[in-house]
Amino acid sequence: MSQDGAQGRYAGRAVAGGRYQLRDLLGEGGMASVHLAYDSVLDRQVAIKTLHTELGREQAFRERFRREAQSVAKLTHTNIVSVFDTGEDDLNGMTTPYIVMEYIEGKPLGSVLDADIQQYGAMPADKALKITADVLAALEISHEMGLVHRDIKPGNVMMTKRGVVKVMDFGIARAMQSGVTSMTQTGMVVGTPQYLSPEQALGRGVDARSDLYSVGIMLFQLVTGRLPFEADSPLAIAYAHVQEEPVAPSSVNRSLPPAVDALVARALKKNPNERFPSAETMRDECLRVAQSLHAAPPSIVPGARTSSGAGVASAVFPPVDQSMPTPGPVQTPYQPNPYGAPTPPPTSSPAYGYPQQGGYQPAPQTTPYAQQQHGVPTPPPYHLAPQHVTPAPGGRRSNKGVVIGSIIVAIVAIGGLIATLSMNGGGNDDKGGGASTSPSVVASHRGPDTSKTIDTEKCTDPQESYNDPDKIQVPDFTYRYIKSVKSCFQAAGWRMKQTSVDENTYGEGTVMEQFPTAGTDVDPKDMPDIELKVSTGDPS
Numbered sequence: 001m002s003q004d005g006a007q008g009r010y011a012g013r014a015v016a017g018g019r020y021q022l023r024d025l026l027g028e029g030g031m032a033s034v035h036l037a038y039d040s041v042l043d044r045q046v047a048i049k050t051l052h053t054e055l056g057r058e059q060a061f062r063e064r065f066r067r068e069a070q071s072v073a074k075l076t077h078t079n080i081v082s083v084f085d086t087g088e089d090d091l092n093g094m095t096t097p098y099i100v101m102e103y104i105e106g107k108p109l110g111s112v113l114d115a116d117i118q119q120y121g122a123m124p125a126d127k128a129l130k131i132t133a134d135v136l137a138a139l140e141i142s143h144e145m146g147l148v149h150r151d152i153k154p155g156n157v158m159m160t161k162r163g164v165v166k167v168m169d170f171g172i173a174r175a176m177q178s179g180v181t182s183m184t185q186t187g188m189v190v191g192t193p194q195y196l197s198p199e200q201a202l203g204r205g206v207d208a209r210s211d212l213y214s215v216g217i218m219l220f221q222l223v224t225g226r227l228p229f230e231a232d233s234p235l236a237i238a239y240a241h242v243q244e245e246p247v248a249p250s251s252v253n254r255s256l257p258p259a260v261d262a263l264v265a266r267a268l269k270k271n272p273n274e275r276f277p278s279a280e281t282m283r284d285e286c287l288r289v290a291q292s293l294h295a296a297p298p299s300i301v302p303g304a305r306t307s308s309g310a311g312v313a314s315a316v317f318p319p320v321d322q323s324m325p326t327p328g329p330v331q332t333p334y335q336p337n338p339y340g341a342p343t344p345p346p347t348s349s350p351a352y353g354y355p356q357q358g359g360y361q362p363a364p365q366t367t368p369y370a371q372q373q374h375g376v377p378t379p380p381p382y383h384l385a386p387q388h389v390t391p392a393p394g395g396r397r398s399n400k401g402v403v404i405g406s407i408i409v410a411i412v413a414i415g416g417l418i419a420t421l422s423m424n425g426g427g428n429d430d431k432g433g434g435a436s437t438s439p440s441v442v443a444s445h446r447g448p449d450t451s452k453t454i455d456t457e458k459c460t461d462p463q464e465s466y467n468d469p470d471k472i473q474v475p476d477f478t479y480r481y482i483k484s485v486k487s488c489f490q491a492a493g494w495r496m497k498q499t500s501v502d503e504n505t506y507g508e509g510t511v512m513e514q515f516p517t518a519g520t521d522v523d524p525k526d527m528p529d530i531e532l533k534v535s536t537g538d539p540s
Contacts, residue, residue: 015048015087015089015091015096016085016089018040020039020040020046020098020100022035022037023035023036024036026047032049032050033050034047034048034050034101035050037100044103045103046084046102048101049099050091050096050098057094062088062097065097065099069083069099070086072099073086074145075138075141075145075147075170076141077137077138078137078164079134079135079138079167080167080168080170081101081102081158081166081168082101082102083101083102084100084101084102085100086098086099101168102166104158104160105160105161106158106161107158107159108155108157108158108159109131109155109165110155113154113225116225117225120297120298120479121253121299121300122224122225122253122300123222123223123225123298124297124298124478125223125253125256125293125298126290126293126295126518127476127518128219128222128223129260129286129287129290129293130286130287130290130519131159132215132219132286133287133290134164135152135165135167136212136279136286137279137283138165139167139211139212139279140278140279140280142170142211143279147170148206148208148210149167149169149211149214150206150210150211151192151214152211152214152218153194153214153217154221154222155192156168156169162463162464163463193234193237193238194217194227194230194237195214195218196214197209197210197213197214197241197272198242198270199272201239201242202242207272208278208279209275209277210272211279212267212282213272213275215267215279215282216266216267217268220246220249220264223249223256223260223264224249224252224306225252225253225300226252228246228306229241229244229246230306242270246264246268247306248264251304252300252306253299253300254300254301255296255298257292257293259292260289263285263289295512295514297478297479297506444539445508445538446506446537447508448481448507448509448510449481449506449507449510450481450483450509451481452479452480452481452484453480453481454475454477454484454488456491456492458475458488459475459489459491459492460491460492462475462492465521468521470523471523471524472521472522472524473518473520474514474517474520474522474530477514477530477532478511478512478513478514478518479506479510479512481509481510482509482511482532482534483509494527494530495529496529496532497529497530497532498531498532498534499533500533500534500535500536501513501533501535502535502536503536503537503538504538504539506535507535508536509534511534511535512533512534513533514530514532514533515530515531
């Protein structure tokens with residue numbers, strides 16, 4: 001159904017006995033549409049999700065929609081979109097279920113990332129880690145209540161105008177409980193291929209750690225500007241999640257420290273037992289790494305590749321083992337362990353070295369998920385189509401060719417590196433940005449980049465503290481042109497202390513460091529002097 005069709009279908013209509021008046025269409029997915037609406041009783045704007053009437057005929061879908069409302073209504077947290085009401089009403093002669101939700105004025109995290117990619121090449125690591133920590137705070141509450149989101153991705157995270165993170169679309173969250181229903185049968189893969197955990201890709205049972213894998217994929221994307229596994233088909237992407245190891249984020253963004261690589265690597269372990277045990281522990285690690293970071297802009301390696309997933313068009317997945325024991329009663333959000341074993345030592349073999357069997361077929365094309373806002377569900381799920389299996393000898397696929405190929409590539413790469421260092425005299429040309437080895441180029445003065453400006457509203461209307469409503473957060477002035485920063489200070493009546501630092505990568509007048517750092521809570525009635533280190537444009 002087109003947006004125009006949806007908008008025309010419900011224009012001027014109302015639900016709940018006329019209480020909620022439907023207005024503009026905000027977004028549309030494979031299962032539901034979301035409209036801006038007016039709550040005439042409480043005199044406020046809300047967002048209303050209505051199940052597509054085509055699906056509303058199916059009792060199973062209506063039951064899923066109803067469970068969504070009941071589940072999310074129990075989740076109360078700053079970083080979770082609130083659910084206010086739910087019910088069914090007659091729209092165009094069809095019984096249509098609806099959910100009334102908090103209306104978020106802001107934009108999807110994907111749009112925020114796109115803006116940062118355009119400006120920096122990727123999202124600054126400290127910003128990405130803080131956003132990720134807020135997403136994990138929302139998941140911590142969800143997991144405590146026994147709910148797995150199953151579809152964490154930038155399209156399901158909103159940023160309000162004040163920078164508050166809001167996780168939405170718990171529409172495919174399922175209670176972690178024993179037994180299955182007609183809607184939770186093993187073999188049904190729910191989620192977005194680019195963010196699927198290996199166990200989701202295989203159609204196996206999931207728990208809270210599957211969400212943490214998806215968060216790891218999202219964090220990789222934020223700090224590098226690209227996904228760790230990219231391919232031309234859902235099949236190839238799913239194959240990569242199960243079989244391929246992601247590259248270190250720092251191989252794409254050179255400014256990232258080893259701590260970020262380690263954090264992402266742990267979140268993206270194939271075996272759930274080797275990931276973070278909970279959203280809380282992963283959140284703590286994100287905040288610890290963020291606090292240890294030194295301000296540095298993204299430094300994207302030109303032409304860097306992650307994973308192609310190419311050459312697997314004929315690969316198939318194993319059918320789901322129906323004899324696999326189902327999880328027992330929930331004791332904690334992370335039990336029972338569907339893999340039936342304690343956390344293996346680091347040297348143990350991965351749990352996902354399966355031969356690739358069983359067809360993986362996408363559902364019909366629907367509205368791109370990039371258009372989803374305010375809890376619009378993802379397109380209809382991908383389904384595992386069990387097929388006849390002929391296991392490879394020994395039950396495993398040989399990786400000998402891959403290993404040999406990797407060794408050859410490594411030898412060639414090392415040889416090329418040695419040759420390059422020899423031609424450069426073994427010197428380090430980092431300060432020249434790798435553009436040239438000519439001393440005259442490396443030592444040149446770099447003039448100002450006046451395009452990197454900051455809006456004065458960042459100072460006159462700064463973001464409110466998450467922890468104290470009487471405080472504000474210090475804006476981010478790094479990598480902005482100093483004249484625009486001064487204008488921002490003057491508009492707010494703030495004071496600064498400016499010192500110079502020699503560097504010729506970002507150009508004269510670029511703010512390289514600040515103290516207090518961006519995001520620090522301060523009292524606007526007792527605003528401290530903000531210290532800025534500004535580039536001279538000359539090499540050190």
